[in-house]
Amino acid sequence: MKNNIPISWLLSQPEPWVRYRTRIDLLNIPKNDPQVIADRAALISHPAVKNLIARASEWPNYPLKRHNDANHPLHTLGVLADFGLTLEDPGISQLVEKVTAHRSPQGFLQTLLHVSPQYGGSEEPKWSWMLCDLPLVLHALLAFGLNDQSLLEINRTHLLSLAREIGWPCACDPAWQGFRGPGRKDDPCPYATLICLSVFSLLPETHARPEVQAGVEMLLNHWALRKERKYYLFGMGTDFSKLKYPLIWYDLLHVLNVLSRFQFAQTDPRLYEIANLLSSQQDADGLFTPTSVWMAWKGWDFAQKKAPSAWLTFSAHRVLKTFS
Numbered sequence: 366m367k368n369n370i371p372i373s374w375l376l377s378q379p380e381p382w383v384r385y386r387t388r389i390d391l392l393n394i395p396k397n398d399p400q401v402i403a404d405r406a407a408l409i410s411h412p413a414v415k416n417l418i419a420r421a422s423e424w425p426n427y428p429l430k431r432h433n434d435a436n437h438p439l440h441t442l443g444v445l446a447d448f449g450l451t452l453e454d455p456g457i458s459q460l461v462e463k464v465t466a467h468r469s470p471q472g473f474l475q476t477l478l479h480v481s482p483q484y485g486g487s488e489e490p491k492w493s494w495m496l497c498d499l500p501l502v503l504h505a506l507l508a509f510g511l512n513d514q515s516l517l518e519i520n521r522t523h524l525l526s527l528a529r530e531i532g533w534p535c536a537c538d539p540a541w542q543g544f545r546g547p548g549r550k551d552d553p554c555p556y557a558t559l560i561c562l563s564v565f566s567l568l569p570e571t572h573a574r575p576e577v578q579a580g581v582e583m584l585l586n587h588w589a590l591r592k593e594r595k596y597y598l599f600g601m602g603t604d605f606s607k608l609k610y611p612l613i614w615y616d617l618l619h620v621l622n623v624l625s626r627f628q629f630a631q632t633d634p635r636l637y638e639i640a641n642l643l644s645s646q647q648d649a650d651g652l653f654t655p656t657s658v659w660m661a662w663k664g665w666d667f668a669q670k671k672a673p674s675a676w677l678t679f680s681a682h683r684v685l686k687t688f689s
Contacts, residue, residue, distance in 0.1 A: 366637075366644050368685045369651035371678065378675040380666070381407035382414070382448040389449070390683045409454050413665075417441055418456040424463045428479035428490035432497040432556075433614045435659035439476060439501055444611050446508035447680075457509055464502060465516060467492045469538065472519040474502045495537040500524060500560040507567045521568070524561050528576035532558040532583030535597065553583050555599040556615045559623055566626035581627055584620060585635040607657035608646060610667040610677050616657075617643055618680060625687040640688045643681055653678045 375387040385404040388394040394401055408414060420426075421441040429437055442464070445457070452458045467475040476498045479490040503520050511517065527536045532553030558580045565571045565580075572578075587594065591601035599615045612619040621639055624630050647653050652673035662668040667677045 366641055366685070366688055367647065368644060368682065368689045369647065370682045370686070371651040374650070374652070375675060375679055380675055381405075381411055383675045383679050386449060386683070387679055391679070391686060405449070408448060409450075414445075414448065414450075415456075417445055418450075418460065421445060422456060422460045422463065424460065425477035428477045429498065430479050432495075434661075435611065435613055436661035439498060440611055440613050442505035443501060443613075446505045447612075451510045453510075461506060461509060461511060464506070465511075465513070468516075469494065471523070472516065473523055473538075474499050474506075474516075474520055476502065491540065493538040493540055496524075496527060496533060496535065496554070496557040497560065500557075500564050504560065504563045504567065507564065521564070521571075524564060525571075525574070525576050528561070528580065529553065530575075530579055532580045533561045552596045554597045555584065555587055556597070558583050559615060559620060562627075563623045566623055572627055572629065577627075578629070581624060581630050584624060585630065585633055588635050588639055604657070606642060608643075608653060608655050608677060608681070609657040609659065610655070610674070610680060611659065611662065613659060618677075618684070621684045622680070625684050631687055637688060640685060644685055647678075647681065648673070651678070651682070653681045 370391060372387065372391065375391070376384055378384060381404050385401065385408050388398070388401050388404065389396065396402075396405075421438045424438045426438050429439060434440075450457050452461060465474065467477075469475055473494050475492040475494050477490050478493050478495065478498070480487070499520065503517070503524070507517070527533060534550075534552070535554045535557060562577065562580045562584070565574075565577045587596065588601055605615065606617050608618060609616055610618065612622055617639065621636075621643055624636055625640070630636050646656070654673045655667055655670050655677055658668045658670060660668070665676075667674040
């Protein structure tokens with residue numbers, strides 16, 4: 366597998382999040398290194414990052430109508446976590462307070478959702494949860510370093526309780542009577558499975574659990590059957606193979622980013638095939654250029670298709686490093 370990591374190029378980039386994560390994740394430099402400290406300080410004070418924190422802090426901002434709404438704060442949380450922000454950074458603890466303020470009587474994290482009556486919803490938005498938003502929130506909270514063990518355990522246990530032997534199906538708050546995603550009732554939902562696994566990927570003590578291993582197997586089996594099967598309209602074809610950031614939907618980089626964190630999956634030939642597909646998209650210098658973009662992120666280097674993206678290049682090599 367080709368994995369020509371352009372370290373010098375990455376460290377020469379103006380974006381401090383690229384330099385910081387390159388030193389941490391690709392070079393394994395300790396966080397107390399002076400250059401790492403300097404890059405992290407530049408990251409925290411960067412106007413673009415401050416704007417992201419302000420944007421996310423408008424939580425919930427507006428009711429979520431579709432889960433691939435790239436403009437929603439739900440997905441800004443994931444980018445901030447990916448850049449390496451934590452509760453110790455300005456604005457993050459206040460953001461986390463807002464995100465955790467709404468919980469169901471059982472303690473499950475909620476998002477302001479609007480489901481049309483024709484899909485089993487109501488005219489007015491509700492604070493509620495679905496299996497295509499709760500794991501995204503929980504993943505960000507874990508990455509930020511939240512230490513509220515009661516909240517984390519309640520939601521972690523809840524996610525595990527929803528798993529089946531074939532992965533995670535479509536699931537939501539029972540208050541949404543009549544709602545179900547556009548797939549067969551007995552099928553797993555690839556997207557729900559992916560983002561549930563993203564949570565457990567950050568919890569190594571859960572990696573041996575049968576629910577987690579079944580979820581990983583579901584996604585790997587989907588790859589093996591990609592020419593034959595779609596689940597809940599999610600396939601692994603041309604659109605899946607495009608390089609895109611942020612990691613919002615069901616696509617190549619998102620799947621690899623999650624599955625590569627499970628040591629037991631790293632030697633699976635199916636995962637190696639998916640990694641080869643990613644590797645094949647780098648140029649002779651080891652650089653990656655986006656082949657699809659979220660227009661809500663216009664202005665960021667990963668939201669254009671004309672030139673290599675430093676952050677996308679870093680993100681791809683962070684995954685490919687697992688297989689080298």
